[in-house]
Amino acid sequence: MSPLDERAGFGGEPGRWKGLDPATIAIAAGRGPEGPEGAGHPVNVPPVLSSVYKAGSEHHYARSGNPTWSAFEEVIGALEGGRAVSFSSGTAATAALLDTLPLGSKVVISEDSYYGTRKLLGDLQERGMLTFTTADVTDPEAVIGECEGASLLWLESPTNPRLAIADIRALTGAAHERGIRVVADNTFATPLLQRPLELGADVVLHSVSKFISGHSDVVMGVIVTADEELALQIYDIRTSTGGIPGPLETFLALRGVRSLPVRLEKAQINAGALAERLLGHPAVEQVLYPGLPSHPGHELAKEQMTGPGAIVSFVVAGGADAADAVCDTVHLILHATSLGGIETSIERRARWAGEESTPPALLRMSVGCEALEDLWADLDKALRAV
Numbered sequence: 001m002s003p004l005d006e007r008a009g010f011g012g013e014p015g016r017w018k019g020l021d022p023a024t025i026a027i028a029a030g031r032g033p034e035g036p037e038g039a040g041h042p043v044n045v046p047p048v049l050s051s052v053y054k055a056g057s058e059h060h061y062a063r064s065g066n067p068t069w070s071a072f073e074e075v076i077g078a079l080e081g082g083r084a085v086s087f088s089s090g091t092a093a094t095a096a097l098l099d100t101l102p103l104g105s106k107v108v109i110s111e112d113s114y115y116g117t118r119k120l121l122g123d124l125q126e127r128g129m130l131t132f133t134t135a136d137v138t139d140p141e142a143v144i145g146e147c148e149g150a151s152l153l154w155l156e157s158p159t160n161p162r163l164a165i166a167d168i169r170a171l172t173g174a175a176h177e178r179g180i181r182v183v184a185d186n187t188f189a190t191p192l193l194q195r196p197l198e199l200g201a202d203v204v205l206h207s208v209s210k211f212i213s214g215h216s217d218v219v220m221g222v223i224v225t226a227d228e229e230l231a232l233q234i235y236d237i238r239t240s241t242g243g244i245p246g247p248l249e250t251f252l253a254l255r256g257v258r259s260l261p262v263r264l265e266k267a268q269i270n271a272g273a274l275a276e277r278l279l280g281h282p283a284v285e286q287v288l289y290p291g292l293p294s295h296p297g298h299e300l301a302k303e304q305m306t307g308p309g310a311i312v313s314f315v316v317a318g319g320a321d322a323a324d325a326v327c328d329t330v331h332l333i334l335h336a337t338s339l340g341g342i343e344t345s346i347e348r349r350a351r352w353a354g355e356e357s358t359p360p361a362l363l364r365m366s367v368g369c370e371a372l373e374d375l376w377a378d379l380d381k382a383l384r385a386v
């Protein structure tokens with residue numbers, strides 16, 4: 001038994017679900033006690049709403065463990081191939097991971113990456129806690145050039161919002177040669193399409209708020225690593241800093257992950273079809289989707305991912321005003337931020353402060369599971385109107 005198993009509620013022995021397809025793991029793992037011990041237990045681990053446990057076991061107080069977390073963590077750990085620790089948000093997971101760094105550490109992060117992560121790094125840098133630099137992750141030389149003296153390389157692939165593809169295996173190899181730990185934000189791909197730990201990364205991070213929960217009704221995060229010592233450190237940071245998820249949120253996320261394989265399959269088919277149609281649309285200047293052969297990361301995406309995902313970014317002809325008009329005109333497609341829900345949503349990324357480097361007329365569309373022809377009719381009508 002590892003020290004992790006002695007921690008209250010650490011879910012899932014790594015390797016328990018090895019050899020099964022991720023689509024099966026998403027459904028089968030995390031269902032509580034197995035075999036004769038499981039007789040009479042519910043097939044869905046319920047949301048356990050208790051702040052304290054009766055004395056006499058490893059469970060004491062619910063800031064350090066909860067059976068609903070354990071079930072969720074077992075599924076995500078099995079999908080990514082490591083130990084999972086869940087958090088109250090993707091950002092709380094990010095903060096916990098940064099908390100593992102010694103004071104004054106240097107972080108290298110992809111310049112096109114989730115804005116909140118770069119913002120947090122900026123705030124910490126301002127307070128003298130760490131330093132960070134950015135690099136174009138599609139240019140390995142540039143990334144390696146920034147790695148001098150760094151402790152952590154923060155990758156995101158596909159990137160947000162340009163959907164650039166980073167060569168995770170090559171960059172991880174170069175970072176490891178320099179003693180640098182590598183984290184991959186796998187929110188856009190999900191473990192169904194990409195498993196960064198298998199490509200060499202040390203840590204995977206997710207905003208569970210997106211595809212994993214999948215219904216735009218939960219804010220949650222998770223960290224996964226196969227490094228037991230690091231997992232233990234992250235677990236202890238969660239207990240001591242308190243960024244724990246609520247049991248109800250965790251239950252919803254667990255319910256969401258059950259249908260991730262079918263949701264993603266359908267959303268990806270829709271995304272591929274919409275990307276191709278957008279490519280030929282007179283009101284569209286550029287389409288960024290790794291599934292298109294014209295995308296610069298297409299070949300790499302085919303090598304390291306099992307599918308290009310369900311996010312499509314495209315640049316509208318006519319500039320920011322035209323792009324805003326598309327968002328105001330779509331009716332079925334929701335004009336809203338965020339991504340990964342079962343419903344299709346769209347937004348102009350550069351409307352956010354801090355996204356100044358994003359093309360002003362770039363729309364990021366998170367494609368959902370509606371009927372393709374209804375989505376296309378809505379989008380085409382809005383594009384023709386501008």
Ligand SMILES: *Cc1c(COP(=O)(O)O)cnc(C)c1O
Pocket residue numbers: 089090091092114116117156160185187188206207208209210219220221
């Ligand atoms: C949303 C998001 C985050 C932050 O997660 P929250 O759950 O919103 O805190 C981090 N990375 C990526 C890629 C995201 O899309």
